[in-house]
Amino acid sequence: MRLTAIAGGTGAAKLLRGLAAARPRDTLTVIGNTGDDAEIWGLHVSPDLDTVMYALAGRLDTARGWGLTGETFRCLEAMGDLGAQTWFNLGDRDLATHLHxxxxxxxxLPLSAVMAELCGRLGVAARVLPMSDEPVRTRVxxxxxxxxxxxxxxxxxxxxxxxxxxxxxxxxxRPAPGVLEAICEAEVVVVCPSNPVTSVGPVLAVPGIADALTGARARVVAVSPIVGGAAVSGPAGALMRARGLSVSAVGVAAAYAPWLGTLVIDRSDTGRVAELARLGxxxxxxxxxxxDRDREIALARVVLGSRSPVK
Amino acid sequence: MRLTAIAGGTGAAKLLRGLAAARPRDTLTVIGNTGDDAEIWGLHVSPDLDTVMYALAGRLDTARGWGLTGETFRCLEAMGDLGAQTWFNLGDRDLATHLHxxxxxxxxLPLSAVMAELCGRLGVAARVLPMSDEPVRTRVxxxxxxxxxxxxxxxxxxxxxxxxxxxxxxxxxRPAPGVLEAICEAEVVVVCPSNPVTSVGPVLAVPGIADALTGARARVVAVSPIVGGAAVSGPAGALMRARGLSVSAVGVAAAYAPWLGTLVIDRSDTGRVAELARLGxxxxxxxxxxxDRDREIALARVVLGSRSPVK
Structure with a gap:
């Protein structure tokens, strides 16, 4: 099966690990957010792409939700001694990714080519595509x-x-090479439980991607990053409010309504089902x-099983 | 007293540490070799300048003769995993210097300004000047x-x-700002026991520096990096031979003859004294x-005591 996922960082990483474990032989293409890319110490850092890459490589520090497992921060300490800004934590092994x-x-080289090489080196079977090779920067x-x-x-x-x-x-x-094809040719398109405003929003802001989702032959399945009236993690609530979206599964559906087929929501949100139906x-x-890992895989199975027959 | 030293890496670091310890209140200016600067992983690395800076900061790994004491190499390992060249050992804390x-x-910023800032951050009292802010690259x-x-x-x-x-x-x-002044105004100019061809040679190749040494009011004192017919460390022998210099204290003196006043040689080389006198x-x-540290200080005292009255 051809799976294509639109992904932010930490929440996406869990579902993607579940998808990769549930269907190891399927073709998984991840379209990752680069809106939170940053230049740190003169290095190009792609936090969301790297979180996904490290998760799929089995190297993500799952307690923190970012960076590499077993990481050290010796260079960061030394940067502090030199008076550099140290609020962005770059680990010693992680630095190799950014240097490279x-x-x-x-x-x-375009970012998409760099990610393909890095994923190959780290043994990631999935394709991890940046949404675009051109810079898009989320600003608040x-x-x-x-x-x-x-x-x-x-x-x-x-x-x-x-x-x-x-x-x-x-x-x-412009969408990076392969992005539109991955959406158009997928049998399932999954929107990971990521922040609709600052993780998925930048992806949708790249001209052509939302249209591809609207025209996709596959049904599009999203997982809500919101349970009840609050985000599972991170600042999605405040950011959704700033964009005029209600902080709820309904707000998530509203953000994706033109092309969203199915939204997987928490059992506790059963009261939202009728409202979602009114949004189509x-x-x-x-x-x-x-x-935990078992729940990642269980949720991945729900996502894969929830697809309707191809349109 | 105003001391100015021309320095390569490991051998120079020892004598400079001795000079700084023997005369802590004197003004020490180091003119460092940048001919062995290199770009490693996209970073500008200045091995000789950093060896001197780390030595004067009390942070040099004295067993290795390069890099920082207590260093780790996690990033280097990860670079290897990514297929990068790893023959040049950059430690995790050392990386901060190169990133900065x-x-x-x-x-x-010119390299001289960067070195001034780094030395300030690391608590180095001496001035460490690159020989030039423009790139000079030693090639073999x-x-x-x-x-x-x-x-x-x-x-x-x-x-x-x-x-x-x-x-x-x-x-x-061109000589970096302060280089010619440091030579002209010094009360003692010391040429450290560094490779005459690839450590001191690049410094002398910068137009104006050899002339400043010739015209310096201070006597110029060098310490031989050669004992008998071999270098104390490193490949100075092969490099001197390639440049037509005899591998001996006499060869060192020949390389510096136009402006050298005094050469400190090993006691075992007493047989060379007459030959050196013939070179002036x-x-x-x-x-x-x-x-050890005591011998560094003892040699520094010999160097400082050996100066003749100001010309």
Missing amino acids: RTRALREG RTPDGWLSFQEYFVREKAQVQVLDVEYAGASQA VEAVLADIVMT | RTRALREG RTPDGWLSFQEYFVREKAQVQVLDVEYAGASQA VEAVLADIVMT
Whole structure:
């Protein structure tokens, strides 16, 4: 089966690990968010792509939800001694990924080619595609001005008020090679339980991707990142509110309504089913909080089983 | 007292540590070799400048003679996993120096300004000046073609035949700010026991520096890196031979003859004194192999005591 997933970081990583374990022989293509890419110490860092890559390589630190397992932070300490900013945690082994990527990008390779090489080196069977090879940068407006996503999320720990969100560069960006084909040719398209505004939003802001989802022959299945009235993790609530979306499974469905077929929601959200139906979205109830590997695989099976026959 | 030292890497680091300990209140300016600078993983690495800086900061791994004490190599291992070249050993904490320098250089800062900032951060009281802010690259011709110095020295472990040595870029390079002043205004100029061809040679190849040494009011005192017919460490012998210099204290004096006043040589080389005198170089006999801190300080005292009255 050809699976294509649209993915942010931590939440996506869990479901993707579940999908890869549930259907190891299927072709899995991940379209990853690059809106939170950042330049740290002169290095090009792609946090969401790397979280997905490390998860699929079996190397993600699952307790933290980012970075490599068994990581050390000696270089970070030394950067602090030199007076550099150290709010963004780059581990010693993780640094190799960023050094490798930065050099390759400077040599003129597109990000998609760099990710293909990195995934190959780390033994990742899935294809991990950036949504675009061109820069798209999510920016968050706060009462004190615009911040990059990492400044907002990591440096400010998402503790500042969000007034607006923009995807700088999105209108000029093109989908990376293979992105539209992966959506059009998939038998199932999965939207991972990621932040609709700052993880999936940047992907949808790249011209052509939302249209491809609308025209996809496969049914599109999303997993809600919201249970009840709050995000399973991270600042999705505040960001959805800033974009005028209700913080609920219904708000998630509204963000994806034009092309969403099915939304997998938490069993506790059974009261939302009728409202989702009015948006044209079929609801599937499941245990969507993935607290261990078994639940990741169980949820992946629900997602794969919930697809309707090909349109 | 104003001391100015011309320095390569490991041997220089020992004498400089001795000079700094013997005369902690004196003004010490080091003019360092950048001919062996290299780009590793996209980072600008200045091995000789860093060896000197780390030594004067009390952080040099003295057993290895390069890098930081207590260093780890996690990033290097991960770079290997990604298929990168790993023959040049960059430690995790050391990486911070190279990341910091590379970003600053890309932002347009000259290397001399970057070194001043790094030395300040590491608590180095001495000034460590690169010989030039412009690139000069030592290249070694072997039967299989030209190699960069690091390819020759680290990758090939200096085990290939040397046919010739060149300092690419030297004729277009200018001394870094402060270099000529440091030579002209010094009360003692010390040429550290470094390789005359690939450590001191590139410094002398920068137009203006040899002339400044010739015109310096201070007597110039060098410490021989050669005892008997062999280098104390490293490939100086093969490189001197390739440049037509005899591998002896006399060969060292010949390389520096136009401006050298005094050469400190090993007690075992007493037979060379007359020959040195014929080159116009005064010989001072001492224990020049610095096997511990006490010997570093003792040799520094000999160097400082050997100066003749100001010309």
